[in-house]
Amino acid sequence: MNHSFSKISRREFFKRTGVVSGGFILAYSLPTLGRAEEPIVESTELNAYIVIQEDGKILIYSGAPEMGQGIKTSLPMIVAEELGAAWEDVIVKQTPEVNVEKYGRQSTGGSYTLYRNWNLMREMGATAREMLLGAGALLMEIPKSELEAVDSQVRHRVSDRSMSFAELAGVAQKQAVPDSKSLKFKPREDYRILGTSKSQVDSLEIVTGIGDYGIDTKVKGMLFGCYEKCEAVGGRIVDANLTEIKRLPGIVDAYIVKGNGKPNELMDGVGIVGTNTWSVFNARKKLKVSWDETQASKASWSEFKNFAQGASKEDSEDKITIGEINSVLTDPQNTVLESFYEYPYVSHLCLEPMNCTADYRKGENGKPDHLEIWLPTQNGPRFQKFAKDFYGLEQDQLTIHIKRMGGSFGRRNTNDYVSEAIELSKRSGRPVKLTWSREDSMKGDFFREGGFNKIKGVLDPKGKLIGWDEHLIRASYPGKPGFLTGPWPSAFPFNSVDNVRASLSTFRVDTPTGAWRAPYSNTHAFVSQSFIHELATEANRDHLEFLLEMMGDPRWLSPGQINALNTERAIGVLKKVARETQLQSTPARNNRGLGLAFYFCHAAHVAEVADVTVTQANEIFVNKVTAAVDVGPIINMSGALNQVEGSIMDGLSTMVGQKITMENGRIEQTNLDKYPVLRINAAPAIEVHFIESDYDPTGLGEPALPPLAPAIANAIFAATGARVRTMPLTDLGYTI
Amino acid sequence: MGIFTITINGTDHRFEAESEMPLLWALRDIIGLTGTKYGCGIGQCGACTVHLNGEPIRSCSIPVESANNQKITTIEGLATRESLHQVQEAWIDQDVAQCGYCQAGQIMSAVALLERNPNPSDDDIDSAMTGNYCRCGTYIRIRSAIHSAAKNLSVSDLAKEA
Numbered sequence: 080m081n082h083s084f085s086k087i088s089r090r091e092f093f094k095r096t097g098v099v100s101g102g103f104i105l106a107y108s109l110p111t112l113g114r115a116e117e118p119i120v121e122s123t124e125l126n127a128y129i130v131i132q133e134d135g136k137i138l139i140y141s142g143a144p145e146m147g148q149g150i151k152t153s154l155p156m157i158v159a160e161e162l163g164a165a166w167e168d169v170i171v172k173q174t175p176e177v178n179v180e181k182y183g184r185q186s187t188g189g190s191y192t193l194y195r196n197w198n199l200m201r202e203m204g205a206t207a208r209e210m211l212l213g214a215g216a217l218l219m220e221i222p223k224s225e226l227e228a229v230d231s232q233v234r235h236r237v238s239d240r241s242m243s244f245a246e247l248a249g250v251a252q253k254q255a256v257p258d259s260k261s262l263k264f265k266p267r268e269d270y271r272i273l274g275t276s277k278s279q280v281d282s283l284e285i286v287t288g289i290g291d292y293g294i295d296t297k298v299k300g301m302l303f304g305c306y307e308k309c310e311a312v313g314g315r316i317v318d319a320n321l322t323e324i325k326r327l328p329g330i331v332d333a334y335i336v337k338g339n340g341k342p343n344e345l346m347d348g349v350g351i352v353g354t355n356t357w358s359v360f361n362a363r364k365k366l367k368v369s370w371d372e373t374q375a376s377k378a379s380w381s382e383f384k385n386f387a388q389g390a391s392k393e394d395s396e397d398k399i400t401i402g403e404i405n406s407v408l409t410d411p412q413n414t415v416l417e418s419f420y421e422y423p424y425v426s427h428l429c430l431e432p433m434n435c436t437a438d439y440r441k442g443e444n445g446k447p448d449h450l451e452i453w454l455p456t457q458n459g460p461r462f463q464k465f466a467k468d469f470y471g472l473e474q475d476q477l478t479i480h481i482k483r484m485g486g487s488f489g490r491r492n493t494n495d496y497v498s499e500a501i502e503l504s505k506r507s508g509r510p511v512k513l514t515w516s517r518e519d520s521m522k523g524d525f526f527r528e529g530g531f532n533k534i535k536g537v538l539d540p541k542g543k544l545i546g547w548d549e550h551l552i553r554a555s556y557p558g559k560p561g562f563l564t565g566p567w568p569s570a571f572p573f574n575s576v577d578n579v580r581a582s583l584s585t586f587r588v589d590t591p592t593g594a595w596r597a598p599y600s601n602t603h604a605f606v607s608q609s610f611i612h613e614l615a616t617e618a619n620r621d622h623l624e625f626l627l628e629m630m631g632d633p634r635w636l637s638p639g640q641i642n643a644l645n646t647e648r649a650i651g652v653l654k655k656v657a658r659e660t661q662l663q664s665t666p667a668r669n670n671r672g673l674g675l676a677f678y679f680c681h682a683a684h685v686a687e688v689a690d691v692t693v694t695q696a697n698e699i700f701v702n703k704v705t706a707a708v709d710v711g712p713i714i715n716m717s718g719a720l721n722q723v724e725g726s727i728m729d730g731l732s733t734m735v736g737q738k739i740t741m742e743n744g745r746i747e748q749t750n751l752d753k754y755p756v757l758r759i760n761a762a763p764a765i766e767v768h769f770i771e772s773d774y775d776p777t778g779l780g781e782p783a784l785p786p787l788a789p790a791i792a793n794a795i796f797a798a799t800g801a802r803v804r805t806m807p808l809t810d811l812g813y814t815i
Numbered sequence: 816m817g818i819f820t821i822t823i824n825g826t827d828h829r830f831e832a833e834s835e836m837p838l839l840w841a842l843r844d845i846i847g848l849t850g851t852k853y854g855c856g857i858g859q860c861g862a863c864t865v866h867l868n869g870e871p872i873r874s875c876s877i878p879v880e881s882a883n884n885q886k887i888t889t890i891e892g893l894a895t896r897e898s899l900h901q902v903q904e905a906w907i908d909q910d911v912a913q914c915g916y917c918q919a920g921q922i923m924s925a926v927a928l929l930e931r932n933p934n935p936s937d938d939d940i941d942s943a944m945t946g947n948y949c950r951c952g953t954y955i956r957i958r959s960a961i962h963s964a965a966k967n968l969s970v971s972d973l974a975k976e977a
Contacts, residue, residue, distance in 0.1 A: 147914025147951050278910040285915035286903040286922060288850020288890030295849035303844060328816070328833060356853075357840035358833070430854050430862060430916045430950040485852070485916025486950050517855045717910040721953065725913055728952020751859035751948070760941040762954035 123248035125207040126256075127181050128158055128200070131248035137164045137231060140174045142182040143192045144457055145281070146487035147725075148780040149718035150192050152279040154200050156715055160272040161204025161265060163211075163228025164244070171280040177459035177479045185481070186458040188492065188594065190681035190778030193714065194641065197775055205262040207251070214251035215242055229271075267712060267773075274771075276717035281483065293455030293482035296436040298510040302331055302352040305359040306499040306513060307366055308523065309347065311375035311744030312591060313340065316347040319368040324351060327365060329358025334506045336499075341558065342591045343493035343525070344469060350503045356514050376589035376744030380424070380529070386586040387421075387531035387552040395550055395582035399568050402578035407537045407546040414538040415546075416617050420606040422806045423738035424529040426754065427595060431455070431485025432520040435500035438510035450501065451478040451510075456491050465494045470501065488729075489594030493525060518749040525593025526739055528554055528563060532606045537578070542618030544611070544629060546578040554588035563592060565599045571644055571679045572607060574636055575629045590741050596729065597781035600680035604785030605734075605792065605806060608676040612793040613802065622675050622793070623657050641682040641777065648709045651770050652686040653677055655707035659768055660688040670694065671702070672797025676789035683782035684709040687727070689763075691794035693801075699808065699815045701731060701763035701791065706783055708769050711776040722779040723767045730787030732757030736809040761815045819883045823848065824892025838882050839863045839874040842889060850890035850919050854948070861947030864920035865889045871927040873946075890919035893926065901971065902926050905964035913951035921947045925961050933972075934965055 121133040130138040139158050145151035155171045158164075174182050183199050186192075208228045215233030216223035219240060226233050234241040244251075267273075284290040309316070316335055324333045330353045338345035349368055353359040407413055436453035450472055456462055459481050466472040484491055500513035515523065530553040537546025553564045566573070566581035573579050595601065615625035633647035653675075657663060662673055671692040678685055690702040704727050713719045736755035740747045748754040792803035795813075805811055820829045823846060832841050837856075842848045842865070851874055854862030858876040865874045866888040893900040899907075902925050912918045921944065928935055928943040935943070940961050949957065 147912075149913070276910065278907050279912065281915065282907040282910065282912060285912045285918050286890075286899070286906045287894060288848070288919050290850075290915055292852075292916060294853065297847065297849070355836070355840055355844035357836045357844070360856075428950055430852075430860065430914070430948070432853065484914060486914040514853070517857075721910065721913055721956070724955055725952040728954060729950075732952065750857055751855045752857060756948050756950075757952065757954075758945045758948065759954040759957060760945050762952070762958075765955060 123252050125210060125248065125252060126203055128203040129162065129207045131244050133245055135168055135231065135243060135245045136170050137162070137168050137244065138170045138172060140182070141171055142174045142185045143187040143196065144185070144459065144481050144484065145173070146187065146457065146484035146491070148187065148192075148722065148778070149279055149715060150187055151281065152277055153193060153714040153718055154196055155280070156272050156277060157197065157200035158204040160270060161201045162208050163231070165230045166272050166277060168231045173481050177463055177481065179460050184460075186460055188457050188489065190683070190781045193776055193778040194682060201264050202259050202262060205264060206257055206259070209257045209262070210251040210254040211244055211247050213254040214247040218242060218247065218250060274713055274716060277715050279718065291483060292431055292485050293436065293453055294431050294434045294485070294514060296453040296482065296512055298436060298438060298453070298512070301436065301510040301512055302507055303354065303356045303359055304350060304352045304500065304503040304511040304513040305363060305516070306503070306519075307349045307363055307368065309370045309372065309375055310522065311372055311377070312342055312346070312589060314347065314370040314372045314375035316349070317369040317371050319349045319366060321349070324362050324366055327358070327362045329353045329355055330362050332507055334503070336502050343495055344465070345495065345498040345502065348499070350499065350506070352503055352507050352509070352511055360516060378588045378590040378741045378744050380740040381742065383529075383554065383586050383588050384421070384531070390533070390550070390552045390584045392533065392550050392582065395584040397580060397582045398566050399573055399579055399581040401573070404546055404548050404578045404580040407578045408535065408548060412540050413545070414617065415535055416538070416614055417533070417535045418610055418613060418804055420532040420534065420609070420804045422529055422602045422605060423740070424526040424590065424592070425595065425733055425737045426521050426524050426526060426739055426748070427486075427488045427490035428754070428756070429484070429486035429488065429490050429520070432517055433491070433496040433515040433523070434513060435497045436510060436512040437497075437500040437504040439501055439504040441508070447476050448472065449476050449478070452497070452501070453480045453482055454497060455482045455484045456497070457487055458492055461492070462494060462497060465497070469498065488596045489598065490525065492594060495523065517751070521749045521754070522746045525591045527595030527601065528592040530554065530602065534606065534610050536610060536614045538614060538618050542620050544576055544614055544625070547572060547576040547580075549581045550584065551581065552584045552586070554590070554592065555585035556587060556589045560593060563594070563598050565603060567599055567603070569642055570600070570603055571677070572611065572629060574644060575631070589744060590746070596726070597680055597784050600678060600785040604676065604678040605788040608678060608786060608789030609792045609803065612674070612789070612796065616796070621663060623653060623662060626653055626675070626677055641775070644679045645684065648684040648770070648772060649677060649679060651772070652684045652707040652709050655768055655770060656686040656688050656705055659707065659766070660690070660705045662688055667797040670798050672794050674790045674792065674794025674797055676786040676793060678782070678785040680785060681782040682710070682777040683779065685782050685786050687783070687786040687790040689787070689790040689794040691791060691798055693795055693798045693813075697813045699735070699795070699813050701761070701815075703764040703766065704787065704790065705766045706768065708767060708779070708783060709772050710769070710779055710782070711774040712771050713769050714776055719769065719779050720767055723783040724765050726781065726783035727765055727787050728757055728762060730784045731763070731791065734788040734791060734806050734808060735813070735815045736807045738807050738810065755809070817880060819879055821882050821884070822886045824888060832879050834880040835878045837875050838865070838877050838879050838887070841879040842874060848889050848891055852916055852919055854917065859948070860917070860920075861924060862917050862920040864923040864947065866923060866927060869927070869930065871924050890923060893922070900926060901967045902929065902960070902964040905960040905967065909956050909960040909963060911953050911956040911960050913953055917947060917949045921949065921957055925957070925964070928961065929965055929968060933969060935961065
């Protein structure tokens with residue numbers, strides 16, 4: 080690990096926190112609010128992403144929002160590598176504005192941020208490097224071809240003469256910007272930064288408590304706000320006891336707000352603003368609102384489940400058909416196996432509750448209105464569009480500060496918490512920091528959707544999988560994001576079995592759903608990979624061999640398409656994880672077994688083996704999880720490992736005990752006392768093996784999660800002979 | 816309403832607040848120390864952990880009046896003028912955080928653990944840290960950083976004795 084990092088940054092810490100002699104007083108505890116201004120350093124901008132400072136520091140911007148996926152470290156590492164910067168000299172900041180023309184995509188999601196920025200970041204670094212080399216050639220009077228950029232210096236390979244980037248920056252800025260097609264990127268063997276482990280760039284801020292999350296925003300004259308909505312989504316507001324609320328201590332004002340009926344934009348509610356968060360939370364306890372629930376959600380998990388149990392294949396709509404599924408199903412020499420799988424709604428549970436700070440300033444004397452906003456979001460450009468469509472605000476009427484997020488996992492893609500903050504600022508004429516309580520955040524989630532699969536597999540007389548007939552039973556409601564439901568035609572194993580049908584039945588459940596870490600895959604992997612194990616077991620065959628047979632010859636199903644399965648990479652991770660765990664030579668004994676699962680999603684091939692012990696009392700111990708992962712070359716080794724470790728923990732936490740249920744439109748689990756999460760005492764050992772293939776690097780925020788649940792399920796079967804077809808495990812009587 | 820005096824990170828703070836306001840919100844919204852985080856408000860997640868006279872407590876669950884005339888240490892008070900706390904150093908070196916939101920609470924619990932048990936086993940760590948939830952699942956690194964900090968703390972203690 081990079082020890083000099085903490086030494087350099089420590090000076091930065093004291094500078095920024097303003098230590099005074101004899102005591103330790105932080106700058107933001109002084110009455111001015113906000114951080115102490117940083118000293119102004121002369122600097123030279125070489126392009127939108129790179130600024131060389133006179134003091135030798137190199138400022139690299141990160142355009143993608145940071146939510147814990149490590150992108151604020153990994154993207155600048157790519158820039159620094161191509162630039163030839165020493166990582167110790169690099170300072171990273173979030174891009175100061177949302178401007179896609181200048182910075183490209185400034186959103187993050189789908190684990191594609193790295194892949195989509197790989198070439199742009201290399202271009203930024205290489206362009207600036209060529210300009211610095213050009214400047215070095217001029218000033219040192221040496222042919223450019225004899226110079227190299229390394230350790231933040233331009234160095235003459237022969238004489239070892241050198242000039243620092245800081246010395247060259249002024250002249251470099253005047254060099255012609257090289258054509259991007261002329262740029263040569265570094266070969267992998269020359270990498271000094273990529274592939275190493277770097278502590279994330281905000282580590283110091285995080286461990287000292289000065290990390291600047293959205294919820295920590297401080298603006299002069301700011302009020303604190305909260306927003307109460309109908310417990311059943313879609314309820315319209317009739318009246319509320321605002322007069323009484325306004326009299327409560329610490330309360331400045333309260334408002335009835337009418338929304339547009341779209342849960343991801345603005346719903347009806349009561350907004351309260353006051354002098355601190357607790358006062359507005361406390362005032363809510365006295366709030367009496369009369370709601371019209373005629374059009375409100377009546378969503379019911381128990382009704383959904385009843386529907387699913389009775390749902391008939393004949394009433395479903397075919398979504399994927401390949402080959403002749405009916406003929407293999409009815410051929411008497413084949414064996415048909417049928418199972419029913421169930422998985423619940425789950426919450427994003429970002430530990431930082433939803434929040435946003437808005438300062439809406441009404442234009443005076445004919446000037447346009449202006450909105451300054453401190454925004455924890457995965458997608459700043461989407462907010463820009465919303466601000467225009469919903470509020471009529473053009474880009475020049477917006478000042479957007481993208482904030483570090485305390486987790487997102489797909490949650491912070493909507494504008495609900497954003498518009499509520501704007502409404503309260505508009506009405507109060509003051510900057511307002513809106514904070515959702517934990518209960519608001521759980522009740523007002525856009526959940527990972529639950530659902531059911533009735534699934535049939537067909538084995539030929541040799542025990543080969545030749546048919547896959549899946550009936551998906553999922554929720555529907557107006558305005559639901561369609562991509563979440565599935566079945567996804569590109570998903571494994573639809574393209575790896577000769578005869579396939581996947582059909583869909585839906586039932587009205589008005590509970591909003593949204594992207595949740597590895598959407599669709601996070602449940603489809605559980606169903607498909609557990610069922611494949613059932614089929615292999617039924618055929619009395621080795622699970623690994625069964626999967627390898629499904630992969631067939633090594634090939635890329637759609638060459639060049641990053642979202643298409645590459646069976647060579649799939650076989651690679653399967654064999655790797657099997658070898659590392661001695662999967663085939665380790666029989667289950669003493670209620671301890673190994674379980675294998677593979678999945679392909681987000682352009683990543685991942686195989687995992689779980690080592691699980693189940694006691695007589697159905698207590699589960701996950702001794703170890705081993706993962707083999709192919710996402711191409713690793714950018715930040717520490718960050719990559721952290722994402723795989725975290726995905727496995729998240730997969731386990733979700734699988735063991737998490738379940739959101741709703742009745743009469745109301746969410747029944749509203750805080751951690753009713754929603755068990757994985758704690759450190761149940762955290763398994765994790766071993767990760769990366770196969771650093773030569774494909775372009777892709778992201779790791781999601782793809783290591785889906786295989787975890789089926790690996791555990793298959794291990795439980797190996798250990799006990801009991802099949803797991805329901806999540807969470809606590810519904811089956813297991814504990815951890 | 817009441818007037819309270821609390822020694823926070825070695826400095827006396829005198830301020831007005833409602834007596835039943837949880838210490839968490841006084842720290843964040845009145846004093847302006849936002850390193851201590853709000854996670855669940857019911858003492859289940861540990862993000863709001865601070866030290867009350869050296870003992871780790873959940874600041875969301877004690878009213879500010881209970882902290883009157885007491886000593887509070889928050890995450891912002893761990894480092895000295897000279898250096899970061901060894902636990903903070905270990906957290907950086909092991910690159911523990913992902914989103915980082917829970918880590919202030921994790922670190923405060925870890926520091927309290929090492930103060931009463933300078934050489935904890937994995938089991939000791941698990942039982943001391945079970946009240947601190949990490950949504951990102953950085954538990955392996957938390958364990959490892961605590962072991963590493965314990966080693967470094969004992970080395971620096973030896974250096975002091977020498």
